[in-house]
Amino acid sequence: MxxxxxxxxxxxxxxxxxxxxxxxxxxxxxxxxxxxxxGHLHIGHAxxxxxxxxxxxxxxxxxxxxxxxxxxxxxxxxxxxxxxxxIKWLGADWEDRLFYASDYFExxxxxxxxxxxxxxxxxxSQSAEEIRANxxxxxxxxxxxxFRDRSIEENLDLFEKMRDGDFEDGSHVLRGKIDMAxxxxxxxxxxxxxxxxxxxxxxxxxxxxxxxYDWAHGLEDSIEGITHSLCSLEFQAHRPLYDWYLDQLNxxxxxxxxxxxLNLNYTVMSKRKLLELVEENLxxxxxxxxxxxxxxxxxxxxxxxxxxxxxxxxxxxxxxxVVDYALLEHSIREVLNKQAPRVMSVLNPLKVVITNYPxxxxxxxxxxxxxEDPEAGTRKVPxxxxxxxxxxxxxxxxxxxxFRLAPGREVRFRYAYFITCNEVIKDGNGEILELQCxxxxxxxxxxxxxxxKVKATLHWISTAHAIDAEVRLYDRLITIPDTNNLEEGKTxxxxxxxxxxxxxxxxKLEAHLAKAEAGFRCQFERLGYFCADxxxxxxxxxxxxxxxxxxxxARLQKNIGKN
RNA sequence: UGGGCCGUCGACAAGCGGUAAGUCACAUGGUUUUGGUCCAUGCAUUCAGGGGUUCGAAUCCUCUCGGCCCAACCA
Numbered sequence: 001m002x003x004x005x006x007x008x009x010x011x012x013x014x015x016x017x018x019x020x021x022x023x024x025x026x027x028x029x030x031x032x033x034x035x036x037x038x039g040h041l042h043i044g045h046a047x048x049x050x051x052x053x054x055x056x057x058x059x060x061x062x063x064x065x066x067x068x069x070x071x072x073x074x075x076x077x078x079x080x081x082x083x084x085x086x087i088k089w090l091g092a093d094w095e096d097r098l099f100y101a102s103d104y105f106e107x108x109x110x111x112x113x114x115x116x117x118x119x120x121x122x123x124x125s126q127s128a129e130e131i132r133a134n135x136x137x138x139x140x141x142x143x144x145x146x147f148r149d150r151s152i153e154e155n156l157d158l159f160e161k162m163r164d165g166d167f168e169d170g171s172h173v174l175r176g177k178i179d180m181a182x183x184x185x186x187x188x189x190x191x192x193x194x195x196x197x198x199x200x201x202x203x204x205x206x207x208x209x210x211x212x213y214d215w216a217h218g219l220e221d222s223i224e225g226i227t228h229s230l231c232s233l234e235f236q237a238h239r240p241l242y243d244w245y246l247d248q249l250n251x252x253x254x255x256x257x258x259x260x261x262l263n264l265n266y267t268v269m270s271k272r273k274l275l276e277l278v279e280e281n282l283x284x285x286x287x288x289x290x291x292x293x294x295x296x297x298x299x300x301x302x303x304x305x306x307x308x309x310x311x312x313x314x315x316x317x318x319x320x321x322v323v324d325y326a327l328l329e330h331s332i333r334e335v336l337n338k339q340a341p342r343v344m345s346v347l348n349p350l351k352v353v354i355t356n357y358p359x360x361x362x363x364x365x366x367x368x369x370x371x372e373d374p375e376a377g378t379r380k381v382p383x384x385x386x387x388x389x390x391x392x393x394x395x396x397x398x399x400x401x402x403f404r405l406a407p408g409r410e411v412r413f414r415y416a417y418f419i420t421c422n423e424v425i426k427d428g429n430g431e432i433l434e435l436q437c438x439x440x441x442x443x444x445x446x447x448x449x450x451x452x453k454v455k456a457t458l459h460w461i462s463t464a465h466a467i468d469a470e471v472r473l474y475d476r477l478i479t480i481p482d483t484n485n486l487e488e489g490k491t492x493x494x495x496x497x498x499x500x501x502x503x504x505x506x507x508k509l510e511a512h513l514a515k516a517e518a519g520f521r522c523q524f525e526r527l528g529y530f531c532a533d534x535x536x537x538x539x540x541x542x543x544x545x546x547x548x549x550x551x552x553x554a555r556l557q558k559n560i561g562k563n
Numbered sequence: 564u565g566g567g568c569c570g571u572c573g574a575c576a577a578g579c580g581g582u583a584a585g586u587c588a589c590a591u592g593g594u595u596u597u598g599g600u601c602c603a604u605g606c607a608u609u610c611a612g613g614g615g616u617u618c619g620a621a622u623c624c625u626c627u628c629g630g631c632c633c634a635a636c637c638a
Contacts, residue, residue, distance in 0.1 A: 008585090009577065036638050071637065128636055135634055139564050142634085173636055183566040185634050194636035213638050237567055237633045258568085265574085313586060315576050317569095320631060324574045327587050337600060372600065403598070414596055446596050457596045526597045553598045 010316040012051070012257055016059060016228060019255075025227040029061030032226050033092070034068045034101075034217070037079035037201075041086045043292045043307065043328070044269050047262040050311045052230050053092035064224055065094035069102045070216045072200035080201070082286075086294040091304040101211075101220050102202045108211050108219050109163065111249055112174060112192060116155045120248050121192060122148055123158040124175045131173070134180075135188050141181035142188045148177065162195055165208045169195050176215070178244065186241050190214055218242045218254070226254040232261040233318065262314060263322040265481035267292045268492055273483075282496060287534075289544050290477045290500045300474060301521055301531030301546030303339075306332040325476060329547050336521060336529040336546070341369045341376060344414065344459040345524040345543075346508040347471055349388035351434040351463065354419065357385040362462070366445075367415045381510065383416050386463040388508050390526075393458045394435060396424060401556060403455035405435070412457040414525070418443035459525045466508035469541040472533065473502040507543075514538045521546070 020027055031052040035045065056063035065087060069075050084098075115121040124131065124145045136142030150158075162172055174193040182188055192215040197208045211219075221229045229242075236258045246253040268274060269292060277283045277291070286293050289300035297307065310331035314323050344367070363383045370376035389405070398406040405411050410420040416439075423436035442449035446457070477500050483492035513522075516532040524530050528548040536542040 014579090034638090038638080068638065074637070131636075132634075137564095137634055138566075141565090170636065185566080188634085191636055196636080210636095212636075217638085233568070234632055235638090239567090260569090313575075315586095317576070319569055319576090321575060324587065327575070330587060333599090342597075342599095368596090371595095371597080401598090412596060416596095448596095454596090456598080459597075523597085523599085526599070549597075549599050551598075556598080 008312065008315060011318065012055065012228070012230060012259060012316055013058075015255075015257060016055065019227075020059070028225075028227055029056060029059035030064070030225055030227045031056045031061065031230060032064040032066050032221065032224065033087070033094075034066045034220065035083050036068045036071070036074070037076060037083060038071075038074040039079060039271050039275070040286045041083055041294045042269055042274065043264060043294070043297065043310075044262045046090055046294060046307050047311050047314065048230075048232065049087055049090060049092050050308060051259065051316055054312075055228070055230070061227070062097065063092065063094055064097040064099055064226070065092075066099040066220060066224065067101065068213075068217065068220065069100055069200070069202060070211050070213065072196065072198045072210065075201055077201045082295070086298075089298060089304060090294060091308060097224075099220075099224060100202060101216055102200060104216075104220060104223055105203060105207055105211070107223065108216060109209075111219060111251075112159065112211075112215070113156065115176070115192075115245075115248060116159060116174075117152060118248065119152060120177050121155070121174055122150055122177055123155050123162070123172050124148070124189075125158075125172050128170060131191075135185065136180070138185065144180050145175070145189065148189070159193075162193065162209050163207075165197070167195055169197055171195065174209075176241075176245070178241075184237060184240055186214065186237055187244070190241055214238055214241045215245060218246050218256075219249075219251075221254040221256075222246055222249075222252045225252060229254045229256045231256060231258055233258045233320070258318070259316050260318055260320055262311075263320075264292060264325055264328065265322050266325040266476040266478050268478060268483060273492055276493070277496075282493075289472070289474050292477075299534060299544065301336075301519075301529060301544055302332050303335050303521075306335040309334065322482065332547050333529070333550070336523065338372050339370075340521050340523045340529055342367075342371070342523045342525050343510050343513065344381065344461055345469075345471075345510065345513075345527065345530075346388040346390055346459070346461050346466070347473075347504055347524070347527065348391040349506070349508050350391040350394055350432065352387045352389050352419070352460070353434060353436055354385050354387070354439050355422070355436050356438045359385060361385070362465075363416075365415050379512075381415065382462045382465040383413075383460075384462045384464055387413070387460045388463055388466065389413075389435075389458055389460050391432075393456075394421070394432070396432070399560075401553075404458060405456070410440075410452075410454055412443075412446045412454045413439075413460045414457050415446050416444075416460065417441070417446065418448075418452070418454060459527075461508045461510065463508075465511055467511050467514050467541065468505075469507045469509045469513070469543055471504045471507040471530070471543045471545065473504065473545045475500050475502075509541065509543070513543075514541055516541065523549075 033049045033052050053063045124147050134143045173191050175189045178187045180188045191212050193209045239256050287295035287299045364380040365383045366378045367381045393404045413419050418440040419437045421437050425434040479495050479497045518534045521531040529546040530543040533542040533544050
């Protein structure tokens with residue numbers, strides 16, 4: 001992709017351009033991706049990562065990876081490692097700037113003390129229920145806590161005791177002293193710290209008070225010198241609070257800018273739904289190729305480049321949107337069309353015997369590796385008397401627009417010969433067992449010997465030379481575009497596509513694919529893009545279908561069915 | 564309902580007062596030893612709706628309608 005295509009205009013870039021013009025931040029741009037290590041990353045996170053990363057890159061700025069690990073009961077090191085792995089794979093580079101909110105706990109504590117001393121924070125000893133009740137509602141103001149006017153000395157003392165572990169969970173919290181009547185619920189004396197006697201995956205038992213998101217996040221950004229803190233739309237209401245804390249402390253004040261998160265149709269993205277699928281074993285783990293997780297997409301055969309291109313195409317704006325899954329499919333096809341070597345594989349084999357072909361002859365046929373890339377060269381493919389073709393490529397009683405093999409019809413076997421079907425061999429049940437065909441020796445290479453035309457070119461594979469493989473055909477996870485507004489009594493579970501995974505055995509592949517390493521991507525000609533699965537071995541090759549090729553024939557059939 | 568934000572083609576999305584980019588999808592035709600790729604063409608007289616300002620409005624003002632977010636000791 002061209003550089004100029006990479007820097008597509010959006011409102012965040014406009015803001016940054018403006019800032020640069022005004023000399024704000026000394027002309028620096030510094031962004032960050034701040035995941036909480038409490039789950040696995042999905043394609044939606046890829047947008048957040050890539051938006052932050054690409055902006056940093058395009059403005060010659062810096063990009064940090066920071067784990068927002070402020071809630072030990074939800075977080076785990078397992079997630080930290082998975083997230084690091086996924087972001088690396090995606091291609092966002094934080095260089096040496098990997099940070100953890102938990103590294104700033106001491107500093108945050110000191111800032112909190114500073115706020116208490118300024119009379120801007122207090123220890124509240126109401127119960128969680130009382131606090132909730134006294135917060136009021138969106139239409140009615142809250143009421144002040146009875147503890148709101150504690151002296152600075154008392155607050156300091158209590159806060160220190162909170163830290164020292166003198167109190168039970170839930171007995172006290174530290175709160176900002178703002179305005180219980182604010183129309184913005186978040187400004188009604190927001191909680192800054194809660195007591196949690198829980199071990200943290202990094203700080204162990206060093207702390208028993210943990211900072212809340214709003215208090216922590218701005219400080220993290222400030223400490224790291226972030227200039228533009230890009231986050232998703234639901235944090236818009238938090239911005240006044242983000243600003244308030246930083247203003248009270250009078251420290252470096254990054255600008256929070258919110259953009260719409262990515263939604264994709266025909267799948268699910270919420271943590272809750274993903275977790276449910278994994279825990280109920282409806283999929284095989286977080287990296288199941290049916291899932292929109294980054295590890296799932298990776299295993300499915302997506303390339304980082306395809307995801308980068310996809311995110312770029314989607315753009316950045318403030319309007320809620322649901323991107324069509326077809327755009328994701330297009331993005332991976334676009335990349336693989338250029339890169340993936342072609343190979344002839346028969347998924348659903350039907351035996352073809354070339355009756356006029358010498359019994360023990362084998363010819364090494366030249367096949368092009370990638371018509372999009374002359375540098376990819378050619379390879380030899382064995383041709384013999386017994387071959388397999390795709391069952392779908394033969395019809396005994398073909399409809400009008402069916403161009404493939406049929407009784408009495410001649411087609412081309414790609415790179416090999418013109419073949420004519422003469423006889424259909426069936427078993428007692430009428431099941432087609434084999435096709436008896438003849439070849440035209442003069443058409444070697446698949447070239448028309450006398451200007452004769454055929455309407456179809458089929459892929460094929462020699463029965464004696466093919467290897468067996470398991471092939472997993474993946475499709476969209478969900479059968480309907482949107483599972484968010486379902487009728488009463490229905491859940492997304494009712495719309496899981498039973499055909500999102502179809503496992504095929506005894507598929508026939510070119511022999512060299514036995515040695516394909518996990519992750520190896522290729523095109524099975526006329527079928528789609530496939531990659532060797534993580535579990536693939538030389539003795540038991542397994543290939544995953546990343547995406548089908550565009551299929552005008554299938555579309556035609558569907559339209560005929562409709563009319 | 565108080566507050567905040569949003570509404571441009573089926574889906575994304577440019578546009579920033581001078582007369583609707585681009586991509587995907589869809590359709591048609593051409594090329595083709597993948598019904599793939601590629602190429603060409605078509606696809607918003609109109610920007611949620613009304614009113615206003617202006618020589619001129621998707622862009623400014625105003626009202627109306629519709630959608631999303633906020634009342635976890637989650638992030």
